[in-house]
Amino acid sequence: MRLSRDAAQALAAEYVLGTLRGPARARFASLASRDAAVAEAMRRWETAFAPLAERLQPIEPPARVWRAIESRIAPEASRRASFWKPFGVVMGGLASVMLAFFLWLSLAPAPEPMFQAMLMSPDHTPRMVVAMFKPDSLRVKMMHPWKDMPGKALELWAIPKEGNPRSLGMVSNEAPETMVRVAENDSRLQDAKAFAVSLEPMGGSPTGQPTGPVLCSGAISAVRRT
Amino acid sequence: MSRAPEGALDGLIARTALGDRAAFEQLYLATRSKLFAVSLRIVRERPLAEEVLQDSFVNIWRRASDYAAAKSAPMTWMTAIVRNRSVDLVRRSREEPDVDDTLVANLVDEAAAPDREALARGEAHSLGKCLAELDAEQRQTIALAFFHGLTHSELAAHLRRPLGTVKTHVRRGLMRLRECLDRQGVRA
Numbered sequence: 001m002r003l004s005r006d007a008a009q010a011l012a013a014e015y016v017l018g019t020l021r022g023p024a025r026a027r028f029a030s031l032a033s034r035d036a037a038v039a040e041a042m043r044r045w046e047t048a049f050a051p052l053a054e055r056l057q058p059i060e061p062p063a064r065v066w067r068a069i070e071s072r073i074a075p076e077a078s079r080r081a082s083f084w085k086p087f088g089v090v091m092g093g094l095a096s097v098m099l100a101f102f103l104w105l106s107l108a109p110a111p112e113p114m115f116q117a118m119l120m121s122p123d124h125t126p127r128m129v130v131a132m133f134k135p136d137s138l139r140v141k142m143m144h145p146w147k148d149m150p151g152k153a154l155e156l157w158a159i160p161k162e163g164n165p166r167s168l169g170m171v172s173n174e175a176p177e178t179m180v181r182v183a184e185n186d187s188r189l190q191d192a193k194a195f196a197v198s199l200e201p202m203g204g205s206p207t208g209q210p211t212g213p214v215l216c217s218g219a220i221s222a223v224r225r226t
Numbered sequence: 227m228s229r230a231p232e233g234a235l236d237g238l239i240a241r242t243a244l245g246d247r248a249a250f251e252q253l254y255l256a257t258r259s260k261l262f263a264v265s266l267r268i269v270r271e272r273p274l275a276e277e278v279l280q281d282s283f284v285n286i287w288r289r290a291s292d293y294a295a296a297k298s299a300p301m302t303w304m305t306a307i308v309r310n311r312s313v314d315l316v317r318r319s320r321e322e323p324d325v326d327d328t329l330v331a332n333l334v335d336e337a338a339a340p341d342r343e344a345l346a347r348g349e350a351h352s353l354g355k356c357l358a359e360l361d362a363e364q365r366q367t368i369a370l371a372f373f374h375g376l377t378h379s380e381l382a383a384h385l386r387r388p389l390g391t392v393k394t395h396v397r398r399g400l401m402r403l404r405e406c407l408d409r410q411g412v413r414a
Contacts, residue, residue, distance in 0.1 A: 013400040016306070017368065018268070018313045018375045025313070043298055048407055050302040051353050052372055053309075058259035059266055065276050066254060069283045073250075122245040123291065213246040 003031075003038070012041035016049060113139075117195045119218040127216040128171070130156070130195045138168065138180040145173045146215070155200045156180060157210060158192040159217070170204055171197060194219045235300035243290035250287055257301065261308045268312040268375030278315055282308045313375055356406035364399030367392060 003011065014020040015028050032039045113131035120126050129141045140156065154173055157165035166188040169180045182189060198205070199212035235256060241249030258279065265282075266275040285307055296303050357365055363385075370376050370384065382392045 009404065010397065010400065013404065014396065016309075017371050017396070017400065018309065019371050019378055019381075019396055021313070021377050029310075043296065046302050046306045047298060048353060048403075049372060050299065050305065052369075053260075053264050053305045054301070056260065056263040056267065056373075059263040060259050061262040061276060061279055065258070065262075065279050066251075068276075068280045069254070069287075072280070072284050073287050123243075213241050213244050213249065215244060 005037075008035075008038050009041050012038060013045050016042060016045035115220050117218040117220045119195055119197060119216040121216045125216075128197070130218075132182075135184045136182060138182060140171050140178040140180060142171075142173070142176055142178070149173060149199065151202060152199050152212070153202050153204065154197050154215070155204050155210070157196045157198065158188050159194040159196055160191045161193050162191070165196065165210055166192075167204065167208065168195075192220060239286075239290050239293045239300055239303075242287060243293065250290075253286070254283055257304055260301070261304060264305055264308050265312045267373050268309065269316045270374075274315060275312075278308060278311045281315075282311050285311070309375075316375055352407055352410035356403050356410065359406050360399050360402055361395075364395045364402070367395040368399045368403070371396065 011020060011028050012032075015025065015032075020028060028038075032042050113133050114135070116129060116131035118126055119128045119130060125144055127142070127144050129143065131139050131141070133139055138156075154171040156168040156171050158168055159165050168182065168188060171178045171180070194217055196210070196214050196217035198210035198214050200210070201212075205211045235253065238249045238253040238256070242253055261282065262275060262279050265278040266272065269275050269278060282304070286304060289307075293300075293303055298306070357368075360368070367381055367385065370381055376384065378393050378396070379389060381387075381396070382389045385392060387395075
């Protein structure tokens with residue numbers, strides 16, 4: 001379906017107003033998903049009409065609505081939350097992730113890391129690699145930084161098999177690589193099964209435990225003692 | 227219930243996109259009563275409005291990562307999701323739709339007295355001015371359609387006008403609105 005600019009404008013207006021109905025409405029919505037100009041016209045009308053919706057007196061919905069929403073998103077939420085228990089490795093997109101990982105490893109200087117972890121965000125985007133090449137430091141390679149986080153900072157945590165996360169230090173979002181100092185046989189890394197990064201105030205969590213959302217995490221892979 | 231500023235809603239949507247349940251719940255708490263009112267005006271029946279709100283928030287949870295690309299204010303984006311779902315689900319036949327004529331009559335006054343946020347964006351003021359430029363019938367027709375989700379034939383029944391006349395009011399009213407908003411720099 002090819003529409004003139006004026007026709008697309010007129011239909012976008014009636015779509016947003018709600019007078020475009022039935023199959024025509026569905027057709028137009030599908031057109032908007034394929035045509036950026038149509039989507040933009042729609043967005044402009046939504047913005048233009050937005051102040052009208054603001055005028056309505058708020059009405060409290062019953063509590064059962066939230067319970068129903070929670071139960072409908074529950075399986076997804078627990079799947080996403082499972083990155084706190086990163087042994088449930090998700091296979092989706094793993095091939096490209098591993099490729100990027102080994103590409104980086106191949107450029108990394110010998111010797112091989114003693115252990116390593118690929119940290120992914122909930123949408124399975126690889127974000128960073130944490131690896132130990134020397135017993136006194138962790139090398140954090142940023143693969144995919146976040147766009148901007150004004151007033152916020154990234155904090156790296158070791159997740160033990162049992163107990164609370166242990167703070168390892170701050171990680172730069174901008175620098176391609178951050179070295180995190182640790183002690184040899186650092187107790188924070190004992191029994192650690194995963195690393196995670198949370199969003200925290202500048203300078204780090206004020207409580208010693210993650211306070212912001214966990215942005216990415218990953219299981220520590222088999223330790224290769226050299 | 228306090229109204230979260232738009233900036234805060236932005237952050238909550240971003241965290242929702244990362245699967246943050248607590249942020250999603252805050253987003254719901256901050257916006258539910260506004261959005262429920264939007265839907266209830268259109269679908270009129272509470273159980274149906276509850277279904278709309280439920281579907282919409284499941285949708286918001288799933289689509290939160292698309293939000294950045296939508297380039298809209300948070301409330302505009304969420305209101306559009308709720309309005310669209312309302313229009314999809316509204317199903318009763320309304321020979322004599324139950325509408326709030328006071329709301330419609332006050333439309334221009336109210337839109338011309340916008341809240342501070344909207345005023346800061348310069349949108350509400352322009353919209354009020356532009357609605358005031360329309361003929362009374364065009365304005366009434368558009369307001370009825372917007373607030374109550376009336377179809378062309380429902381509008382015709384309520385206003386006791388021929389269907390063709392109502393369609394013309396809507397089409398011309400929107401066209402004039404767009405010209406006016408373009409002049410005001412809102413570029414609807």
